[in-house]
Amino acid sequence: MTTDTDGFVAALRAQSRRYHDRHPFHVRMNAGRLSRPQLRGWVANRFYYQAAIPRKDAAILANCPDREVRRRWVRRVLDHDGTAGEEGGIEAWLRLAEAVGLTREEVCDERHLVPGVRFAVDAYVTFARTRPWVEGVASSLTELFAPDLMAERLAAFERCYPWIAPDGLAYFRARLRQAPRDSEHALRVVTEHCRTADEQQRAVAALAFKCDVLWSVLDAIDHAFPD
Numbered sequence: 001m002t003t004d005t006d007g008f009v010a011a012l013r014a015q016s017r018r019y020h021d022r023h024p025f026h027v028r029m030n031a032g033r034l035s036r037p038q039l040r041g042w043v044a045n046r047f048y049y050q051a052a053i054p055r056k057d058a059a060i061l062a063n064c065p066d067r068e069v070r071r072r073w074v075r076r077v078l079d080h081d082g083t084a085g086e087e088g089g090i091e092a093w094l095r096l097a098e099a100v101g102l103t104r105e106e107v108c109d110e111r112h113l114v115p116g117v118r119f120a121v122d123a124y125v126t127f128a129r130t131r132p133w134v135e136g137v138a139s140s141l142t143e144l145f146a147p148d149l150m151a152e153r154l155a156a157f158e159r160c161y162p163w164i165a166p167d168g169l170a171y172f173r174a175r176l177r178q179a180p181r182d183s184e185h186a187l188r189v190v191t192e193h194c195r196t197a198d199e200q201q202r203a204v205a206a207l208a209f210k211c212d213v214l215w216s217v218l219d220a221i222d223h224a225f226p227d
C-alpha cells in the first residue's frame with residue numbers, strides 16, 4: 001500500500017523519456033528536413049490515429065462505471081468528432097491534409113496507410129477496450145508531454161514549410177489548448193484511483209505502452225517514406 005502521490009506523478013512524468021518527440025522522424029520534421037512526400041505520408045498515416053481516438057475514448061467510457069468521469073470524458077469524443085457548428089479534430093486534420101496537397105478521398109480510403117501504423121493504432125484501441133478503464137485513462141497521459149512538441153511543430157511548420165497554408169495548422173492550435181486541459185483531468189483521475197503500488201505500477205506501464213504505440217507509428221512512417 002502506498003499513498004506517495006508525488007512519487008507516482010514523478011514516475012508518470014519520467015515516461016517523457018520514451019515520448020515520440022525524440023523520434024528521428026519528428027526531429028527531422030521540426031528541423032525542416034522533411035520532403036513534401038514525407039510530410040504527406042505522415043499526415044495521411046496520422047489520420048488513422050486521429051480517426052481512432054474517439055473510438056478509443058468511447059471504449060474507455062463504455063468500461064467506466066463512474067458518472068463524474070464519464071461526464072468529463074465524453075467531451076473528448078466530441079472534440080474529435082465535432083458537433084453542430086463545431087467541426088472537431090477529425091475535420092481539422094482533413095483540412096491539414098488538403099493544405100499539404102492530399103485529397104480527402106485518398107486519406108479516408110487508407111490507400112497510403114502502412115501496416116505498422118494500422119497495427120500500432122489498433123493495439124491502442126484494443127488496449128482501451130480490454131484493460132481496466134483507469135489504465136485506459138493512464139495511457140492517454142502522453143498528452144502531458146504533447147504541448148511542447150505541438151508548439152515546436154507549429155513554429156517549425158510556419159518557418160520551414162511555408163508552402164502549407166496557415167489555415168491548415170488549426171488542428172495543432174486547438175490541441176495546444178485541449179491537451180493541457182485533458183491531461184490535467186486525466187492525471188487527477190489516475191492519482192485518485194491508483195492508490196496501491198500495484199495500481200500505480202500498472203498506470204505507469206499503461207503510459208509506457210502508449211509511448212511505444214506512438215514510437216511504432218513513427219517507425220513505420222519513417223520506414224515507408226525514406227529520404
Ligand SMILES: O=C(O)c1cc(C(=O)O)c2c(n1)C(=O)C(=O)c1cc(C(=O)O)[nH]c1-2
Pocket residue numbers: 053089139140141142143145146149175214
Ligand atoms: O501529434 C502529436 O504528437 C500528438 C500526440 C498525442 C499523444 O501524445 O498521445 C496526441 C495527439 N497528437 C493528438 O492530436 C490527440 O488528439 C491525442 C489524443 C490522445 C489520447 O491518447 O487520447 N493523444 C493525442
